[in-house]
Amino acid sequence: MSIKRADEQKAEAYTRALLEAARQQGRANADLVQWQHAKKFSPEVLETLTAMQAENDSGLIDQVAKKYQELLDNEDTTVSVTVTTAVPMDEALRGKVRAQSEKMLNAPVYLVERVDPSILGGVVIEARGKRMDASVRAQLSLIRKTLSSAFIGGEEQ
Structure with a gap:
């Protein structure tokens, strides 16, 4: 078809x-x-x-x-930051993520929290159209890519 x-x-x-x-x-x-x-x-x-x-x-x-x-009318400068974790964040982690995000963005932030067990661990942060993926899934993918490229065209020992 x-x-x-x-x-x-x-x-x-x-x-x-x-x-x-x-x-x-x-x-x-x-x-x-x-x-x-x-x-x-x-x-x-x-x-x-x-x-x-x-x-x-x-x-x-x-x-x-x-x-x-x-x-919109008040031109709020607060930045929405979407934080994805494998399990719900506790207050301590939430505070660290908020503080670090405010420091990096130089603006107050509003955290939008998502839970996605498929990331396995770590965190994915999205703000202002940019994405920082520090998840275990992303790290494993990078390791897999690095290992597979090391053996392509080379001889295995």
Whole structure:
């Protein structure tokens, strides 16, 4: 099956699921209008909406929009720093990460904490479009890459 045909099938499956759910709720036309505007959403907005939906926090959308406008109007200089760890951070680690981030960014920070066991350990920090990956998974990947390149074209002893 060609990729184009597979994409067409996926699109139809999504469409049918969306339409069926909208019909059950009596809002097929309203959902169509929303869907036509959805392509304008940034990936960050879509990710935030998905996270809010997963946490059953959709009722906070108006509050988030209002707070967003307030922060934008006040030109808040606080930098959002996303910190991913394999297990939840304790207060001591949270304080160290916050202090180090504020020092590096020369600005107050707001920590967004994520837990992702697949990083195995260590920390991944993202801020201002940059990413610092000090995870065990990244270190193992670098070791694997280094070892494999050492043996390519060379003789094993």
